Amino acid sequence: MQWTRQNLFSSWGNTLTTLLILAGLLWALVPLLDWLIVSADWRGSKRVDCSSGGACWVYVAERFDQFLYGFYPEEERWRVDLMAVVLLGSLSLFLWSRVSGRTATACVFLSLIIGWFTLTGGESSLPPIETRLWGGMMLTIVLTVGGLALAFPVAILLALGRRSTIPVVKIFCTAFIELWRGVPLITVLFMASVMLPLFLPDGASVDKLLRALIGVSLFAGAYLAEVIRGGLQAIPRGQYEAAAALGLGYWRTMYYVILPQALRHVIPGLLNTVIALFKDTTLVLIIGMFDFLGIIQASLNDQEWLGLAAEGYVFAGIIYWAICFSLSRMSKGIELRSNTHRV
């Protein structure tokens, strides 16, 4: 009460402004909440169940499994669920201060390798599932996490290379970064999907998802490299000299002394790139793959559920936002735990 009186109603002008803003909020929020929740249709399974004029969440509920798994066979979807749990588990190791960052990174990479073989199957007793059946949120996550996992080591090498004193290495890394950063992701994906097979010898083929992954990771790698380079530049020369004076060579200096510090400096920038990539992966629609947004869009053309674009896009927006916000909280957690050495 005290606070509102002091800050919102301290004078006639302030009171008026406060009331106007409140009125504006009510005017906008009430119909929105009414559409989203109050008069929305939640129960049923058919189009006819949506008659109230509010949002038709029946459609989202009916298609929910498809939004998550795409066309991944129903009886094999437990693999996706299992791998999602494994991935989340290994990612959460980053937040646990008793596990070192290196161990957590190793666990994530291991879970990704296991994940790839579990989801594709074929090698073991699991029946093979072609990647063209993959879709929905599952595909979005595979592209983002897989793309980043491939991009990260490349980015570190590129960032180090761009600061190298060896001219050939420096020129190569700079050119590589500028090339991939200067080309739109759509172009990269299109090249990876359509042009690359033309250059391969007859009979040799690379899985389409794998091609997209490589395209995405080269693109993201160029961006990440520049973010990491920013962190490298913040490390004082004395750190390199101290490591050198202790007889540590270039790679050990980088691995144990420079990179751990540099990466900590650029966590916000890295998260920026991660979130951008997460949302950009939706461009795989161009090469005929249906990620989360793609599959929602495709379902809008279903004869039975025509005219529900608003519901589809609002649902997509909510889910994207929720995941990006969780990522942001997670990076905040990593920042906190990795800065214990600062007083």
Add this chain to the structure above:
Amino acid sequence: MSEPVIAVERVHKWFGTHQALDGVTLNVKSGERIVVCGPSGSGKSTLVRCINRLESTDSGRITVNQIDLAEGPLAVEQVRKTVGMVFQQFNLFPHLTVEENLCLAPVRSLGLSESVAKERAKEYLERVHIPEQAKKFPLQLSGGQQQRVAIARALCMEPAIMLFDEPTSALDPEMIKEVLGVIAELADGGMTMVCVTHEMGLARAMADRIVFLDEGRVIEEAPPSEFFTAPKSDRTKQFLSRILQH
């Protein structure tokens, strides 16, 4: 014993158009304690940084334990493992605890086991009188404590030679004493040392020989008794009168 452990022969070094070292020759015998002094910009830091090749030289020859530094990266790495260095700005690794700072190089460049390295770290932290700080991070310590950790970190490599590059210049006056105390103890223990410093008290107490540098040249080389009471060159007299006034 006659072979010097550090032999600097007619070394020249330029930074662009500025000549930092102009034909410096310096021989250090095993167990000898050298203090290098001179006005700022005289090339004294550059000289010690050349000894473990943090700076390259433009001409002349430097050998450490008969290893020629110009031979290549392997020779340089070999020399660095036997030459400890303490910097003006400490240069501790801020993301590692004191103990990890001390163990990193013994494990990763000497190949010691983790447990042996930890034993060593404990021993040398005791030597510099701060065994209780092992689990803290460098930035949680005072400047004097940080510099003592830096000395212990260099000692953990069990070097034959220690280089000090103005080890007390970045410290508050009250902390200078604790660091000087540790350096003096090391000197008493018979360590071969080359120390750049403005602390004339330290020079007087521990040096076997004082080397006075100006404009990249060795102007005078003498034991402290001679250096302070009967300097030969006018340049040295001028420097001493200015520095000892305070």
